[in-house]
Amino acid sequence: MNALFSKVITVLDTEPYRLVVWVVAIVSFVALNAAYLVWVERKGAGRFQRRPGPTEVGPAGLLQPVADGLKLMSKQLLVPAGADSMLFRGAPLLVMAPVLMSLAVIPFGRGLAAVNLNVGLLMVFALGPINLMAIMFGAWSSRNKYAVMSAARVVSQNVAYEIPMLLVVTTIAMVSGTMDLNQIVEQQSGAFWHWNLFRVWVNPLMPVTFLIFYICMLAETNRAPFDMVEAESELVAGAYTEYAGMGFGVFFMAEYANIVLGCSLATVLFLGGWQSPFSFMPGVTWFLIKMYFLIFSVVWIRWTFPRTQFYGLLNLSWKILIPVSLFTLILSAAMIKMLRAPS
């Protein structure tokens, strides 16, 4: 039995099968997370407001995502008159694709990544803005002026937050000296103060860079308190106004998929990925614990703070986050120059 098992593993590790296995694994990971994070969100929202959350469909409401999915799928997919139907239909596909592609380079455990790319970090950030482009396409092609206005807001928001995020990531790349996510995690091995989050001897502002990264991640994934894209209590659905049924559902799922991606990236870059201070559980478990803690914090933040106003959002980015992240970048550059012996 064991021999058979290891043989199956060896076969699955050869090229064409390996690809299929990883595609299936990542797609199902993203889809399950997207579906069940909705449940987590609703349960979390309930608990934060001292309500039980969904309870009716299945035990503890666990079948709620299934019911939601069925409901959305039974709705008619409408393409508004005069809309660019190809772009309109294509946008939901385009919004999901970059997340799936980016997750290919995320190392979930030691050697547990679909692709060991030595510029993995670069690839994630190269694909990231496609998601933004897809939202813009969706709004633009739906021929709805309110959707276009929302899309304009999305673009300015995401561009504003892309800058501090990239500056922070550059700091990490400089400190680590590599863009390979596997190596970045390897460098954080050992006790928890080796995690990038606590490596204050490399750069005393490391915890601040983590905060900036996390805030930017919230803004990039259009989460509260920066959810100007959808703003469900004020706008109809912002950029997704014209989408019905599963078209909207896919945008909605992409938001959660992006949160998964953002939180796993934060785990890899700052919280030591699969590394753990104790050695009693496999690395994947630690990775998932850290990632889901960050995701829980996303929900926690959403149900704590009210939505910011738009100028407040841009002020935060341009007046605080960008100067601070630039400062940390320069500081770590100076520290690398001065503290490390020239090799």
Added chain:
Amino acid sequence: MNALREIYGGFKSLLIGMRITLGQFFRPTVTVRYPHQSLKMPPRYRGHIELVGNPETGKPLCFVCKLCERACPSDCINVEGAKLEGDKRKSVTSYKLDFTKCSLCGSCVEVCREGAIRFSRDYNLAGLTKEEFLLDLVKRFQAQQAAVKAEIRNPKSEVRSAKSELSAEQKPQGQLAGAVKDGGSVS
């Protein structure tokens, strides 16, 4: 420096907010799961009126003086009665309440000398037709009496109703207690 202080102060207040919400997260929920549970109405809640029974005989106290019928500003009460053999007073045979017209002003309860009617604590009233709100209070009273008797005869059901405490408060037990209390004032 001022800007830094502002950032620090703002960040600290955000953390305080997050601590408060996390504290709420771990505390028990406070909602009533409505279709499964319902709230116990306070004693002075005004539902539609209902007949009060005499705890000794188990019959309505009402002797069809029709004061309530006359007091009603919306003309929604219709009481009929008959004098049974050996009784000094009439007893009520039909007490029709048109709840679609009733505004719960309470004139009927106020005017009743015997304390034979009172506000019920029913609030889960919903229906698809108007006829569902043409209530026959005598039938309702008889149903309540039967339920009370069943409760006494079969204590098992009492255990069950104690379990679903919130919803059970509405039903027979409360009525029985109310009837005893109100009946005490009758000579």
